[in-house]
Amino acid sequence: MTRHSQTEIAVLGALSVEPMTGYAVRAAITETLGDFWSESFGQIYPTLGRLEAVGHVRRATTGKTSGSKFEITESGLARLRDLLAEPIDVLPPRNGLLLRLFFGHLLGPAVCAQLIGDALDRAEAAASTYAAVRAEILADPHNPHAPYWLITVTAGERAAAAQVEWARDALALLPPEAASARER
Amino acid sequence: MTRHSQTEIAVLGALSVEPMTGYAVRAAITETLGDFWSESFGQIYPTLGRLEAVGHVRRATTGKTSGSKFEITESGLARLRDLLAEPIDVLPPRNGLLLRLFFGHLLGPAVCAQLIGDALDRAEAAASTYAAVRAEILADPHNPHAPYWLITVTAGERAAAAQVEWARDALALLPPEAASARER
DNA sequence: AGGTACATGTAAGTAGTTACATGATTAC
């Protein structure tokens, strides 16, 4: 059972919204999907090449000598629908923060407090950006994607809020510094 | 900047709690850290071999002919402390569910409702198991790991609760079936 | 003219999974 790349979904998905260069695909993914997806150039260009070879994507030259816009073809759109309908290939979880905290006894309360505090800051920062994204989506009510994009933003908001609450819980749960600062 | 494996942390961490066989390391990781970490045999045994070669782990033969208990050495414990203190190597996010929902317009509300419903079920199931884990930790109040393990359980509880809330939000946000069942 | 952003790609390497092979021990 070979696991297959979901990169194709992200690339075809980006091109389904609007034709763009590979460079712009990368920018679109990091800016728009950045909170729950990521791709590097080393993945995007080979993927575009393969998609072009099988006709799921077409290269429309721009006026300029460098760069070309990629646009999705009918078969590419069909392929995207198929891929979206396939079962989700769940990655094994790998949460480095929780792994460290699980062995936090060896690390000591002070270092753990630092780790949790950093996570709290990141979560608060994330939470504050979602409001802006939400407003942006609501500004274009005719976009048929809007309800779905609101669903993903909501996921980000809920997750960030939960992280903030957890971080406060966690700081309260830490043992007092003196008690276990230095034990083997 | 080569990224280095955090597998070593998980393996040394497991052995720091108690000496055990490689097989048991795998079991301990999937059972205890399963919600936020995972390792396969293909990673564990080579890692144990490398750790043994540099003396961070020692093979204590059991009475039986097959299998041997691995135990962490002093240098292994020092190594673990170092690794735990290193900056967390964050994996790029890859959430297949949100990726699909972001392009949910192409998938249609019915399929999306199914995806969200499945996620809701999984989150509710996860939430119900955390209570048992919490009780287990609280049953052994002398364990110095207890506060840290409670912190990780709390993370799981908060995340699961947030998922449940999000799923309900999301189902409410989905456009009515007729509106976008079949377009473009 | 020089710097920054745009644009496309490749090469090398890591981390990880799955599947396979093999055997010992335990429980029934």
Added chain:
DNA sequence: GTAATCATGTAACTACTTACATGTACCT
């Protein structure tokens, strides 16, 4: 005796990242 579980490993493969190489377009 046989099936399930315990136990240790290896081989093949995939996905992915980073770093490099190369060049164009635009702005000042």
